Amino acid sequence: MTEDIQQHHLSRPLGASRAKWLLSEKRWLILTVCLIALGETIAHFVYKNEAPSAHDWLALKSQLAPLYKSGDLVAVVPGWGEPLARQALGDAMMPLSMVARADDADFPRAIQISFIGQRSEELSRWPEARREKLGPFSVSILNNPNWQASRYNFIDHVDATSLSVSVSRNGIDEACPYSESAPMSAGNLGGDPTSPKVRFSCPGGSFRWVGATIIDDEQYRPRRCIWAPPNAAGPVNLRFRQVPLGKKLIGHAGAPWLMVRDGVGPPISLSIANNLGKLGSFAAKDTGGWIRFEWDTQALENTTSDLQLTIVGTGHGEQRFCFTLESQ
Amino acid sequence: MTTGNQSLSAAARRQSKGNPRVGASVLGRLQEVIGGKTPWVAWGLALGYAVALLVTSRNIGYSRDESFYFDAAGRYFEWVKLLFKNHESALSRGIIDSHFATNHEHPPLMKLLFGLSHDMLYDQYKWFSQPGISYRFPAMLMAAAGVAVLVLWGTRAISPAAGIVVGLSFALLPRVFHHAHLACFDVPVACMCLSSAYLWSRALESGKLRWSLALGLVYGLTLATKHNAWLLPPAFFLHGVCVKSGTFIRSGWLKRLRLLMPAVSLLVLGPLVLFALWPWLWFETRERLTYWVQFHLKHEYYNMEFLGFTYWKPPMPRSYALVMTLATVPLTTLILFLIGGFCGTRDVISTLIARVSAHFKDDSQSKNASDVLLWAICLVIFYSPWLSTDTPIFGGTKHWFSAYPFLCLFAARGFETIRQSLHGALRGRPVANGPWATAACAALVLLPGLVTVKDMGPWGLSAYMPIVGGAPGAATLGLNRTFWGYTTIALAPELNARAPARVFLHDMTYSAWAMHERDGVWNKSLYATNSVVDSDLALYHYEPHMGRVEYQTWAAYGTSTPSAVGTYEGVPVIWMYDRRGR
Numbered sequence: 037m038t039e040d041i042q043q044h045h046l047s048r049p050l051g052a053s054r055a056k057w058l059l060s061e062k063r064w065l066i067l068t069v070c071l072i073a074l075g076e077t078i079a080h081f082v083y084k085n086e087a088p089s090a091h092d093w094l095a096l097k098s099q100l101a102p103l104y105k106s107g108d109l110v111a112v113v114p115g116w117g118e119p120l121a122r123q124a125l126g127d128a129m130m131p132l133s134m135v136a137r138a139d140d141a142d143f144p145r146a147i148q149i150s151f152i153g154q155r156s157e158e159l160s161r162w163p164e165a166r167r168e169k170l171g172p173f174s175v176s177i178l179n180n181p182n183w184q185a186s187r188y189n190f191i192d193h194v195d196a197t198s199l200s201v202s203v204s205r206n207g208i209d210e211a212c213p214y215s216e217s218a219p220m221s222a223g224n225l226g227g228d229p230t231s232p233k234v235r236f237s238c239p240g241g242s243f244r245w246v247g248a249t250i251i252d253d254e255q256y257r258p259r260r261c262i263w264a265p266p267n268a269a270g271p272v273n274l275r276f277r278q279v280p281l282g283k284k285l286i287g288h289a290g291a292p293w294l295m296v297r298d299g300v301g302p303p304i305s306l307s308i309a310n311n312l313g314k315l316g317s318f319a320a321k322d323t324g325g326w327i328r329f330e331w332d333t334q335a336l337e338n339t340t341s342d343l344q345l346t347i348v349g350t351g352h353g354e355q356r357f358c359f360t361l362e363s364q
Numbered sequence: 365m366t367t368g369n370q371s372l373s374a375a376a377r378r379q380s381k382g383n384p385r386v387g388a389s390v391l392g393r394l395q396e397v398i399g400g401k402t403p404w405v406a407w408g409l410a411l412g413y414a415v416a417l418l419v420t421s422r423n424i425g426y427s428r429d430e431s432f433y434f435d436a437a438g439r440y441f442e443w444v445k446l447l448f449k450n451h452e453s454a455l456s457r458g459i460i461d462s463h464f465a466t467n468h469e470h471p472p473l474m475k476l477l478f479g480l481s482h483d484m485l486y487d488q489y490k491w492f493s494q495p496g497i498s499y500r501f502p503a504m505l506m507a508a509a510g511v512a513v514l515v516l517w518g519t520r521a522i523s524p525a526a527g528i529v530v531g532l533s534f535a536l537l538p539r540v541f542h543h544a545h546l547a548c549f550d551v552p553v554a555c556m557c558l559s560s561a562y563l564w565s566r567a568l569e570s571g572k573l574r575w576s577l578a579l580g581l582v583y584g585l586t587l588a589t590k591h592n593a594w595l596l597p598p599a600f601f602l603h604g605v606c607v608k609s610g611t612f613i614r615s616g617w618l619k620r621l622r623l624l625m626p627a628v629s630l631l632v633l634g635p636l637v638l639f640a641l642w643p644w645l646w647f648e649t650r651e652r653l654t655y656w657v658q659f660h661l662k663h664e665y666y667n668m669e670f671l672g673f674t675y676w677k678p679p680m681p682r683s684y685a686l687v688m689t690l691a692t693v694p695l696t697t698l699i700l701f702l703i704g705g706f707c708g709t710r711d712v713i714s715t716l717i718a719r720v721s722a723h724f725k726d727d728s729q730s731k732n733a734s735d736v737l738l739w740a741i742c743l744v745i746f747y748s749p750w751l752s753t754d755t756p757i758f759g760g761t762k763h764w765f766s767a768y769p770f771l772c773l774f775a776a777r778g779f780e781t782i783r784q785s786l787h788g789a790l791r792g793r794p795v796a797n798g799p800w801a802t803a804a805c806a807a808l809v810l811l812p813g814l815v816t817v818k819d820m821g822p823w824g825l826s827a828y829m830p831i832v833g834g835a836p837g838a839a840t841l842g843l844n845r846t847f848w849g850y851t852t853i854a855l856a857p858e859l860n861a862r863a864p865a866r867v868f869l870h871d872m873t874y875s876a877w878a879m880h881e882r883d884g885v886w887n888k889s890l891y892a893t894n895s896v897v898d899s900d901l902a903l904y905h906y907e908p909h910m911g912r913v914e915y916q917t918w919a920a921y922g923t924s925t926p927s928a929v930g931t932y933e934g935v936p937v938i939w940m941y942d943r944r945g946r
Contacts, residue, residue, distance in 0.1 A: 062785035065703070069782050069809065073696040076812040076830050083834030084819060087934025116839040119906075119936040123926045135924045136915065152836055220897040222916035225871075229912070230897065230919035250919050252912040256674065258924075294912055297676070 088117070088151055088172040093124040099170045100147065103177060104129050109143035111159060113150040121149060136250045136258035138288045138360040139328065142186070146178040187280045188363040191262055194234070194248050198277055201236035201246045204270040212238035212246060212272075228356070229263065229292055239269045243356065246274060251292040251358045254325030259290065261358035266304055266349025274345040281339050282364045285331040289320040289359040296322035296356060304357045305348045310341040320357065333363070402527060406515035409528065413535050413544075414508035421497050421504070421545045423822045425853035430547045431875035433475055434499050436467035437547070441479025443643070457647050464644035468652070469659045470549060472642050473588035477502035478547050494883040499547040507544035510555025511535050514769055517562050518776045521735045525783055525802050529809065530776035533700075534769055536813030539692050539761045542824025553590035554765040560586050560593070561742050561770075564600050565735055567626035568608065580629030584637020591660045592746070592766045597630060599738075599745040607734045610719070666758035667909040672842025674909050679753035688761050691832045691843060693768075694812040697775045704777030708736040736777070743770040760825065760844060779809060822854050823932035835933035849876070849905045851930060851938045856885050858928035859901065862942060864889035868899035870913050896920050901927075902941045917941050 088096075104110075110130050112118040122130050140146070146159055151173050162178035169175075193199055201212040214236050222230040228243040235247030249263045264272055289306060300322055307317035308331060316331030349355040426434075443463035447454040454460070464472065478499045485491040486498035511531040519527030534540060544551045560583045567575035586593040604627065612623050639645055645652055667676045670684055690698065715733040746767035749755045786801045812829070820827040825846050828838035839845055849871030852859075859867060869877055869892050877892045893899050902917040904910070904926075918924045920943075927942035 062781075063789050066782050066785050066789065066805075069696065069699055069703070069778075070805070072699055073808045073811055076695050077815055079830030080812060080815050080819070080834065083830055083836060084933050086834070087836045087931075089934065090929075090931070114840045116845075116935055119926055119929050119939050120931070122924055123929050123939070126925050127923055130924065132918055132922070132924045136918065152840070154840065220920055222896045222920055224894070224896070224916070225910060225913055230916045232919060250915040252909075252915060256908040256911045258911065258915045258918070292912060294909055 136260035212236040290326040410508035410512035426876040427848035427850035437478035506552035550762040556586035558769040580633025583634035685750035700775035700778035704774035863887035865900040868902040
């Protein structure tokens with residue numbers, strides 16, 4: 037075609053020559069359309085078979101077993117493959133607590149299962165210790181360069197032995213009774229998260245309980261956390277007994293995103309104190325999403341202390357709040 | 365190249381007749397037959413399309429909206445039956461309101477047809493073994509009729525080959541093919557808008573009363589199908605002004621009245637037909653019309669994922685319609701559309717220049733470009749709502765389906781350019797002749813749509829074209845994977861294998877579940893529930909903002925391991941949890 041164009045520009049053929057040139061140009065048009073149609077058809081079959089099959093996913097479990105260590109973070113990239121990974125690997129390799137984790141940083145090591153050439157941006161700074169090709173998957177072992185061992189994870193102690201919950205009504209503590217067989221409920225699409233059987237039920241009923249559940253964050257990802265919404269009756273107090281303290285307390289807080297994303301109220305305050313006084317506080321805005329916070333406990337490192345967490349909202353009693361906390 | 369209502373078609377026939385080899389060949393004769401018997405070809409293709417839709421309908425699950433229309437169809441048609449039994453009672457306000465209050469945000473035509481079809485073809489004559497398919501049947505016929513109209517218009521305006529290509533291009537648009545199965549209004553209204561536009565063109569061009577009356581009648585039916593019809597009058601008037609203003613100014617009163625006839629019919633007969641068909645409007649007409657308009661102009665916003673972000677309130681992304689069209693319409697069709705658009709624009713401009721040169725005294729040239737201009741105006745007007753960032757995007761592509769027939773007409777215009785070039789290139793070559801090359805070329809440009817439609821099965825809303833990497837690429841880009849909770853049927857074997865059980869119906873209505881039950885899809889010991897904590901099995905249709913329902917299931921069941929996953933091209937679309945660990 038280039039020659040044709042050059043000829044056209046240089047000699048400016050007229051009549052039959054010009055018609056011939058036009059014809060040649062149209063030949064390219066025909067060829068282009070035909071090639072696009074053919075290419076699009078072939079590409080359909082390529083993409084149709086590009087993603088790993090059900091068989092590939094099932095085979096992955098036995099292939100991954102020698103690489104997996106309990107406590108590993110198993111990440112799937114692209115993320116849309118995760119349900120298939122969960123189905124194939126099961127709760128043993130992908131437990132609920134890991135799938136609905138508060139933060140990738142809580143894990144010392146990650147197994148990244150990637151396919152169709154995708155890589156995780158979130159784990160891109162973790163040094164790769166090993167990489168293997170397992171069928172259509174590329175499996176990488178990544179080490180967390182900043183991992184700190186957890187001394188105490190508060191969500192693992194939401195039980196009557198370690199925790200008591202009360203609401204301060206006019207300065208008087210009203211206990212939230214504990215049950216291990218409370219009736220469960222779930223609010224469906226627009227409603228509250230599942231209330232677990234094991235929970236503290238606070239005044240006001242409905243969603244005003246304290247227990248472990250799972251909420252959606254601002255990217256609609258799952259976050260397992262301690263549900264402790266503010267109470268219209270007064271501040272909600274969570275007293276954890278004998279918490280081993282380290283250098284810091286790391287937490288995350290938020291509210292079910294779909295319920296609060298339009299902004300339903302002013303910030304919710306979470307503060308922490310021991311018998312000597314206040315250790316820190318944090319204010320969570322409902323439109324802030326899933327927020328990380330940190331309190332310094334270096335002065336109390338290697339001690340054990342009873343800790344009281346106090347949650348205060350606006351008083352109208354419709355705000356939601358969920359948090360995680362870990363002593364490192 | 366000329367563009368004209370009949371000029372290209374005639375040229376094709378002349379070309380065919382002028383080539384002895386073509387004339388002698390079977391395909392050459394076929395082309396002549398096609399050229400001469402376009403209605404048969406059009407309705408033959410329509411019949412084929414209706415059969416293809418019927419055959420594949422069983423695999424496609426009932427969507428949320430269909431379930432609302434099933435219920436409304438039943439109520440509306442009960443009233444029709446009452447009208448024949450006891451018309452005095454049927455015409456009382458209380459009876460009309462009690463029957464037509466349900467789903468009164470949409471006009472009644474399709475729901476009446478769904479009800480009629482179910483009553484006649486399932487209840488009475490047992491033509492269908494599944495009640496749900498009998499409800500869907502009228503929408504399939506409408507889609508088929510749309511294909512026929514496209515073939516007729518394409519043949520008339522371009523060429524017989526282009527007529528076939530435009531009909532099949534539309535039929536094989538993957539999203540259109542999926543929606544054409546459903547007892548909904550989107551494909552029917554697209555086909556009705558197309559029919560109205562075709563009749564407008566005929567009425568304006570011929571000046572005959574019968575075409576104007578047909579236009580008014582069909583526009584009324586379009587109004588009674590869905591509110592997309594509101595956009596047609598401004599499109600038609602703009603078109604009319606562009607192509608007939610010179611004639612109008614120069615003509616006498618009688619000719620002027622004749623020129624105004626289509627518009628009068630559109631504005632008078634159309635609304636009358638709507639009013640006659642919608643008993644809901646027979647009382648408190650102004651208030652109820654106002655509600656209808658306000659409901660759609662101020663429609664609430666639902667969640668929709670687009671490029672990894674879930675939009676739930678304005679501003680909505682302006683690029684949505686463009687990107688989703690690119691992602692779901694075969695690239696080949698879009699390339700042909702661009703070629704056709706270029707050629708069409710060139711023809712319109714050259715016609716305009718000719719008219720200006722003739723000081724607007726000669727309207728004869730504008731006839732040639734009239735259809736092209738009408739297609740362009742209709743195409744733009746049906747996309748135009750998405751230029752506003754306030755327009756909801758929750759319907760995915762279906763809300764601009766009315767633009768697709770015109771997009772395909774331009775694509776057929778592009779195809780004609782290719783076809784004629786091919787004829788020119790092959791002239792004098794011994795290896796091939798025109799009809800074979802035309803057939804091969806048509807088959808090739810239709811192939812991407814065909815293979816996608818063939819493979820997508822029950823996953824119509826998850827199907828994406830290769831330009832975005834198919835379904836895997838779209839999932840990686842964060843394009844909507846499914847909505848309407850219609851893919852439960854894909855897990856029917858898994859559900860039935862776990863019976864007896866109480867099934868949590870995420871995103872699926874009881875009514876849709878019940879219709880599948882009546883169709884005999886579920887084991888009779890499966891019971892639907894809306895409570896995840898009271899269920900044994902929980903479904904989850906993937907949409908990011910609905911993830912929270914899945915997490916409620918995890919917390920209730922104590923596991924995040926699905927027991928079954930339904931995938932399209934390897935991408936999870938729906939999955940299921942079993943509390944009992946099976």
